[in-house]
Every structure is written in C-alpha cells, then in structure tokens.
Amino acid sequence: MSSRESRAVVHGTAQRRRRSKERPPNLSDLRIVLLGKSVSENSRVGNFILGRAAFDSEAPPDVVERVGGRLKDRHLMIINSPQLLQTYISDHQITHTVRECVFLSDPGPHVIVLLLRHDQCSAEDQECVEKVLLSFSERVYQYTMVLSTQEPNETNDILQRIIQKCANRHFSLQRSSSPDDLLQMFEDIVKMNDGHHLECAEAAQYFTVKQQTTGRLSEGVKLNLVVCGSDGMLKSSVSEKILQQTDRRSDVEHHGRLMNLVELPALTRLSEEEVMRQTLSCVSLCDPGVHVFLLIVPDAPLTDEDKEEMEEIQRIFSSRINKHIMILIMQDSEHRTAELSEETQSVIERFGGRHHFFGPKTQVSTLMENIEQMLEENRGGFFSTETLLEAQMKKLLQLEEMKKKIHSLETHLLSQGNEQKNYGNIYIF
Known part of the structure; x- marks a missing residue:
C-alpha cells in the first residue's frame, strides 16, 4: 500500500x-x-x-x-x-x-x-x-x-x-x-x-427510523447499534429485519426512538491501515458512541473465518467492548438447541456473557428489550472514539514497553558476551 x-x-x-x-x-x-x-x-x-x-x-x-x-x-x-x-x-x-x-x-x-x-x-x-x-x-x-x-x-x-x-x-x-x-x-x-x-x-444525515421502544429510557434518545461479524449477508439480513420491524411497530404503550444502525465490514479482509480507518470511522459515526455491538455468529460450528474475525474485533476494540456487546446466534429455523455448544458458549463468555437467538420469525421487539436492559445496566454508557483511541494507545504503550525490555535484555546479553570475550583475551605471565 x-x-x-x-x-x-x-x-x-x-x-x-x-x-x-x-x-x-x-x-x-x-x-x-x-x-x-x-x-x-x-x-x-x-x-x-x-x-x-x-x-x-x-x-x-x-x-x-x-x-x-x-x-x-x-x-x-x-x-x-x-x-x-x-x-x-x-x-x-x-x-x-x-x-x-x-x-x-x-x-x-x-x-x-x-x-x-x-x-x-x-x-x-x-x-x-x-x-x-x-x-x-x-x-x-x-x-x-x-x-x-x-x-x-x-x-x-x-x-x-x-x-x-x-x-x-x-x-x-x-x-x-x-x-x-x-x-x-x-x-x-x-x-x-x-x-x-x-x-x-x-x-449525509444519520439514517434514522421511528422505533417504538419501552419507556425505560428518555424519549428522543438516539440508539447507536453496530452490526459486526464475518458474514456480510447475515449482517445485512439482521440490519434490514431490525429496521423493518421497528419501523412498523405502532404499540401505543411505546414511544418514538431514533436509531442509527452501522454495519462493520469483515475486518480480516482488510489491510491493517484499512482496519484502523474503518473501525475509527464506524465508532465516530455513532456520536456520541456505540451503545451496543451486535456480533453475528451462526448456530453451527464456527469457521476459521468466524474465529479470526472475533480475534480481530477483540484485538482492535480491546476487552472494553465486552460491556457493550451482544452475541446474536443466527438460526435457520425456530428450533432452538437445548444447550449451546461448548465453542459458542466460550465465545459468549469471552465477550461478556450476553446472547440472543435470532431466527426467521424472531420478533425484534424481544431483542430491543434485551438491548434496553443492557443500556440500563451500563447506565446509558457507550463505546466512544476516545475509548477506542485509549485502547489503541494502551496497546502502543505496551508495545513500546515490550520493545524497551527486549532492548534492555539484548544490551545485557551483549555486555555479558563482551565480558566473556575480554576475559578470554587475558594473558597470564
């Protein structure tokens, strides 16, 4: 590049x-x-x-x-x-x-x-x-x-x-x-x-839709969601279903909510420079920050691409993303397995423990209720550009600290080698 x-x-x-x-x-x-x-x-x-x-x-x-x-x-x-x-x-x-x-x-x-x-x-x-x-x-x-x-x-x-x-x-x-x-x-x-x-x-304006939500948070507060994962078709499918169902709801017991929905591309398919630009753009578009990341995973054995994408998300956003992430387990039918696979359970635990099953007939309203509960647990907190930059800065500082330690060790080993070499050149008369 x-x-x-x-x-x-x-x-x-x-x-x-x-x-x-x-x-x-x-x-x-x-x-x-x-x-x-x-x-x-x-x-x-x-x-x-x-x-x-x-x-x-x-x-x-x-x-x-x-x-x-x-x-x-x-x-x-x-x-x-x-x-x-x-x-x-x-x-x-x-x-x-x-x-x-x-x-x-x-x-x-x-x-x-x-x-x-x-x-x-x-x-x-x-x-x-x-x-x-x-x-x-x-x-x-x-x-x-x-x-x-x-x-x-x-x-x-x-x-x-x-x-x-x-x-x-x-x-x-x-x-x-x-x-x-x-x-x-x-x-x-x-x-x-x-x-x-x-x-x-x-x-250039935010894409907003009229969303009917529970009255647990103040009216007019915009909800920022980021849909991520390795499968682009699954992400688009989830995004459209959320937008369509929330736009159609008309329960008089609920009130309007503006929602901003951002899809994050598969990071493993991008160069390092593009990954940094994309993730920063993604978070900055969710002013003042991302309330919930929806990580899409299939209800099937995870592919190597799925695993690599999760590793990349964790690497870039750091563990600070965990309080803002929910795993969406995609299902081809409404049949829900009695138990999650050990692999899927491990993913859920790794990203904070929240998950939701998402099938063809899933009512988005139940997902939104879980999201509202997350917001309450986080007291309205969000993952901002400052959070992302702080995470990147921390990684850079750790990298610099590691480089210093390596340099110090190399200097120490080099000095020891020189001492042994000098000792070998001493002549005794």
Whole structure:
C-alpha cells in the first residue's frame, strides 16, 4: 500500500463532517465518485484514471473504497462503489452506501461517474440509477456523467436518456483513450459548477427510523447499534429485519426512538491501515458512541473465518467492548438447541456473557428489550472514539514497553558476551 497516497474503506453508515459552505474550494483536489455494477469494471476504470493498479478486481463488492493519486497537476480522490447500480440492491443498502460515498468524499464529490454498458441498460436499470442519484441530492445531475467501456453495436434508447439527463456528458473508454481526455471532462464539470462540490445534506444525515421502544429510557434518545461479524449477508439480513420491524411497530404503550444502525465490514479482509480507518470511522459515526455491538455468529460450528474475525474485533476494540456487546446466534429455523455448544458458549463468555437467538420469525421487539436492559445496566454508557483511541494507545504503550525490555535484555546479553570475550583475551605471565 506504500504506492497509494491515501486509502479508506467503509461498509456501513456515515455522517459527513460539516464544513462551512463559504470555504473557498480547493482547486487542486478533485473528488470523484465511481458508481457501477461490477468490481472488475470499476477497478479497470479506477486504475485507468490513476495510471496504476490501485483497485483490486478481487475486492469484496460491498466495500466502498477510496484511493488517492495524481493525474497531471491534479490530486484525485476516487471513491469506488462497484455494486451500487445493481438492480437487486435494497433501499436500505442504497441509503447506507450513498452515505459511505458522501463520507469518503467529504465535504462532497465534484464529479459522479456512472459506469453503464449499452448491452446492459434496461428500464429497471434506469429506475435504479435515478433512485441512487437522487439519494445524493436533487441537484446531482449537474455533477454527473456517463462512462461506457464498450462501443455500442446499436443505440440504446434508455442509456441515451440517462446521458441526456447528465447534460449529454458521455465518455467512451477505448484502447486509444487517454486519462487526460477524461480529466478534461472532469474539469469541464467542475468549471460549470464554479469549482464547487455537490452538497449532499440529506445523504449525509444519520439514517434514522421511528422505533417504538419501552419507556425505560428518555424519549428522543438516539440508539447507536453496530452490526459486526464475518458474514456480510447475515449482517445485512439482521440490519434490514431490525429496521423493518421497528419501523412498523405502532404499540401505543411505546414511544418514538431514533436509531442509527452501522454495519462493520469483515475486518480480516482488510489491510491493517484499512482496519484502523474503518473501525475509527464506524465508532465516530455513532456520536456520541456505540451503545451496543451486535456480533453475528451462526448456530453451527464456527469457521476459521468466524474465529479470526472475533480475534480481530477483540484485538482492535480491546476487552472494553465486552460491556457493550451482544452475541446474536443466527438460526435457520425456530428450533432452538437445548444447550449451546461448548465453542459458542466460550465465545459468549469471552465477550461478556450476553446472547440472543435470532431466527426467521424472531420478533425484534424481544431483542430491543434485551438491548434496553443492557443500556440500563451500563447506565446509558457507550463505546466512544476516545475509548477506542485509549485502547489503541494502551496497546502502543505496551508495545513500546515490550520493545524497551527486549532492548534492555539484548544490551545485557551483549555486555555479558563482551565480558566473556575480554576475559578470554587475558594473558597470564
């Protein structure tokens, strides 16, 4: 990663750090959001722009990645979201991924690039594109262009309509194409918008839902949850179920509660630098801190990936996470085993002892009651960015202390070796 100027990965919700609208634009910094349907296609275009293998075509499709570089005299920051234009993406995933893009392009993107193919552009694709773009801002089209990576055999009317909405800005990437030509189109968009970036106020706000909860905590207190684990599909499934069921509840004995839900990507799939950026971003997005971490584990023998992910979570967040974590044991059916396996029981004990079974017909209300009980036990406490940084600082201090001890031992052994060597050189007459 030494060849990359900067890199960040986020999977989950994000809140843009607010900056003054009157701040003069940085004309040397160009932030580009790359939206597509294919990891390999997006990686190809991102690498073409930066002129190097900056994006990995084997990267997980649900990871939004930011990579920096230079093109001519411009510093570029490319935010790559390789699956957001897939038609199967849920509204929940769109909302979260758009917020990731906004967060990583802070204070906002200058250009949004749509990677579209002539042979893969249907009415359903058009509907998806419009939904995604309007999630950024109502003014998004004046910052957007279309890029295609193939010459059309025949005109695609739907693609042409999308291009027209983007003020007819279209770039066809061919073998003879130059990154400089594409940069000029970026510059034209920036110039047309007087050097200003897209304001994404709505997308930058926390994703909140109306949650009906017990009245045990004060009304209006926002609940910050982080869903973590090695299986991305399980995490998304749990997140959507929580949001859907809490949004639908209407028990008059309960009152409204704002909830912020963040999904943490599998840390074992990220580099050390990306792990640190991601975990810090995750916690910082839960202002003032994370109330509950929901760690997803299957009701089956744990895989090596499951175990490695838990080790990484414990390593990064330290044992201080234990009072804020609950193990969610996923079940394929409502059949609940009489006893937990020794392995699963060990995991639960290691992370503080709290667990909850989560199956297809599980009522989220029971989970929320357990979470409320956790909040009461913790007296409303949370895991903040300060807590995370303190944990990291403690590890660094322990590492420095260990280095000092090793150095002291090496010095001692070296001095002993020199004494023995000098003794061996003494001559007795």
